[in-house]
Amino acid sequence: MKLLHLLGLAGSLAVANGDRISYDGYKVVRVGAQRDLSVSKIQEQIQATITHVDEWERSDTEITVNLSPSQLAALESLGLSYETMHEDLGRSIAYESRNTPQRRGENEKRQAVDDPSWFESYHAWEDHKTWFEDLHAAYPNNSELVSTGTSYQGRDQFGIHFWGSAGPGVQPAVLWHGTVHAREWISAMVVEYLTLQLLSGYGSNQEVTGFVNSYDFYVFPFVNPDGFVHTQTTDRLWRKNRQPAPCSTNSTCIGRDVNRNWPWMWDANPNGASTDPCSQTYKGAAPADSPEMKGMHSFVDTLRDTQGIKLFIDWHSYSQYLLAPVGYNCTHYVPTLGQHIVMGREVARSIYRVDGVQFVFGPSCAVLYPSTGYSVDYAYEVGGAQWAYLIELRDQGQYGFVLPPELILISAQEQWAGMRTMLRLVDQPFWED
């Protein structure tokens, strides 16, 4: 058992030392529900035929999977019809990173933190970290760098905390975090854009000044830094953290799904996560048995016990949803679900007005699928957040996780419109009616 465990670790290190997984020739395809075949039946058939299939998305109407040429042949042998999303995933990945600049931190003359070209390409994790340091340096009087701890591989789970006229730690908290799932690159870019708008607008824009005076903001762009680095060095489609499976499972597979690892309703629904360490949704051997989660939920607990949490958002991609509690039970509706739905509608309208993109809103389990050990449920039911959402950013399945860099800015701008609406509405007295 011990030996297997070590071999697993050695295997992962060998990969980390250079071999980048090639997706050349892979296709990402959508299989729609057919007359006598539901999506869950199709999913069962695919999983029975293709071991550890890389599922990208699933709804009531279709399932999206990433397949090697031989896996695609296996899918075709099932007689299932499909639509192609990426004709050659390797080519799409190369396109996505074609403009990625040199390491920002190493340039003698760094770009200013508010240089809009930051949002024209994706960036290395170290450059994001430098960007946050520069952000704090640009607004030193009302911000500080913060951290929820260190990841399995020892990376800082950095973030920024900023405040208005009341000073730090006084007003109710707004907590945003991104990149729980490593491959969802757009999420860090969007939270950075939102953070920049708030800090740069403070003192000059009246509405923004009001937001920053009313709430204490905590923003963490990378809850899963190890996974994110792994997507850039080795496997663009990695989702989980980089922690080996527990020895007790006898598995050599790597990683826990950090958004199935929150210590709340972790075991509430057998369809809400996987117990297989090789699965993309592996929940871990126990609640919060990942360092990334320990740091994150402790941070939520501290905010609950001090300032209280006004608003919590966990930023993901893709499929354009505004998901309210709860994930663990599709017929359990929280007391403020009505308010969460009305808020979701208003935010979705504001997003739509920017570029005509539609977001679906509603309770997470009922509109998507069951998820246990899940962020919004913890934030709402344990963290006492008045408002809690998980937002799935663009797109709806044209590019999926491999969103071209020219769509970063507009994705961020439409969320800024949505967040301005949300921050205007969170304290409106009409919610009491």
Ligand SMILES: [Zn+2]
């Ligand atoms: Zn995600």
